[in-house]
Amino acid sequence: MFISLPSFLASIEAGDPPPLSAPLRALWLDARGDWDGAHKCVDAREDKQSCWAHAYLHRKEGDLWNARYWYARAGRPPCEGPLEEEWREIAAALLAAEA
Template sequence: MAHHLSEALDALQAGQWDRAHSIVQSDASADAAWIHAHLHRIEGDEGNAAYWYRRAGRPAARGSLDEERQAIVHSLTQH
């Protein structure tokens, strides 16, 4: 996993939504877009989340936020 994406996930885990958002906002990768979508889902902004899921090339998540966060971590550690 790219260091800055790990840093974004750590910030999110620490409750630092703005910091996590700032990190992924400056990255055009599909992985960052997935985290970005997840962040907007946490925020309750489903429309913005849908945009970022499309950018990530992923369907919108339907499970719990914790399940999605675990899926993100698992996927990114497999790269």
């Protein structure tokens, strides 16, 4: 099921999640203020997309050592830009991968 970024963002505002992969659900929950729920979505997963979302969550939490570990597992360099930009980059990339 293809979901555009605008539709994904609108679902966050509406509070009704569409069917989502674990890393997208993590981003959705994070955007709704549920960091713990978001972390549970990706904590036990080892695919690169989940590792990327996991890295973002630990960076947001301020646990930079742990974030660097998950960026490495995702095959990505650590992000140093604004968190909001990284969130949108991850969401756009994951949505495109599922298209």
